[in-house]
Amino acid sequence: xxxxxxxxxxxxxxxxxxxxxxxxxxxxxxxxxxxxxxxxxxxxxxxxxxxxxxxxxxxxxxxxxxxxxxxxxxxxxxxxxxxxxxxxxxxxxxxxxxxxxxxxxxxxxxxxxxxxxxxxxxxxxxxxxxxxxxxxxxxxxxxxxxxxxxxxxxxxxxxxxxxxxxxxxxxxxxxxxxxxxxxxxxxxxxxxxxxxxxxxxxxxxxxxxxxxxxxxxxxxxxxxxxxxxxxxxxxxxxxxxxxxxxxxxxxxxxxxxxxxx
Numbered sequence: 731x732x733x734x735x736x737x738x739x740x741x742x743x744x745x746x747x748x749x750x751x752x753x754x755x756x757x758x759x760x761x762x763x764x765x766x767x768x769x770x771x772x773x774x775x776x777x778x779x780x781x782x783x784x785x786x787x788x789x790x791x792x793x794x795x796x797x798x799x800x801x802x803x804x805x806x807x808x809x810x811x812x813x814x815x816x817x818x819x820x821x822x823x824x825x826x827x828x829x830x831x832x833x834x835x836x837x838x839x840x841x842x843x844x845x846x847x848x849x850x851x852x853x854x855x856x857x858x859x860x861x862x863x864x865x866x867x868x869x870x871x872x873x874x875x876x877x878x879x880x881x882x883x884x885x886x887x888x889x890x891x892x893x894x895x896x897x898x899x900x901x902x903x904x905x906x907x908x909x910x911x912x913x914x915x916x917x918x919x920x921x922x923x924x925x926x927x928x929x930x931x932x933x934x935x936x937x938x939x940x941x942x943x944x945x946x947x948x949x950x951x952x953x954x955x956x957x958x959x960x961x962x963x964x965x966x967x968x969x970x971x972x973x974x975x976x977x978x979x980x981x982x983x984x985x986x987x988x989x990x991x
Contacts, residue, residue: 734869734969736969737771737966738767738966739769739770739771740772740962742762742775743956746933749783750780754779755779765962773814775815775899776929778816779797781900781934782933784851789817792819811834811867813829813831813898814829825856828841828842829841831867841861842860844859844882845885846878864890869969872892872893873892875895877901880913886920891982897924897925903937906940914946915950917950923972928940928941928943941956945963
């Protein structure tokens with residue numbers, strides 16, 4: 731795959747229809763179809779087919795299921811990677827909040843949410859992921875994570891020289907200040923672009939979401955933020971600029987030798 735010094739990202743901030751995969755796929759397809767310029771990556775929120783539900787018996791899909799096939803077809807049609815998390819069942823017993831990074835070729839990289847949200851009992855339903863994932867795409871190294879992972883900086887630590895840290899989320903309004911603050915912090919401490927894609931609206935539990943989907947550069951500068959409306963936001967990331975800043979300050983070279991266990 732050809733390497734790009736520019737990576738064009740489309741972030742889709744949207745309301746989600748509760749536990750209705752077919753309707754959510756339809757709505758996202760309509761939004762994606764309206765993107766008229768070429769983009770490299772299209773990012774959807776966490777659990778974009780269902781909202782943040784624990785109802786796995788109703789909502790879980792398999793890796794050869796309808797939504798995965800839909801993502802593969804869209805990726806091929808748009809020649810853009812399609813990214814978002816859905817509920818996946820493995821071996822008819824283990825459920826994962828799984829982020830799928832679907833390449834235009836149809837190849838899939840996946841990441842299972844490591845930090846499960848105990849406040850609502852996510853850990854009682856889902857199996858926690860064990861491994862970080864670095865996706866190699868068009869010469870960029872992308873580290874995808876999910877929602878609550880944002881609160882745990884060691885898990886996001888840039889030990890693999892990634893270029894982009896990517897979060898998909900259903901992060902509610904009462905704690906949105908933490909979302910804003912921690913996205914910026916992750917960008918600064920990892921000297922990396924950080925992208926956060928959140929939902930808006932209300933879910934069936936009456937949780938409200940304002941979105942605040944945003945992009946930060948490696949110095950923590952906010953490049954864009956969308957609040958309380960549906961939006962397809964397109965922004966280009968510049969690897970040459972990021973490398974120039976890294977070379978100038980070289981903060982990552984001073985990190986200690988702590989390791990993940």
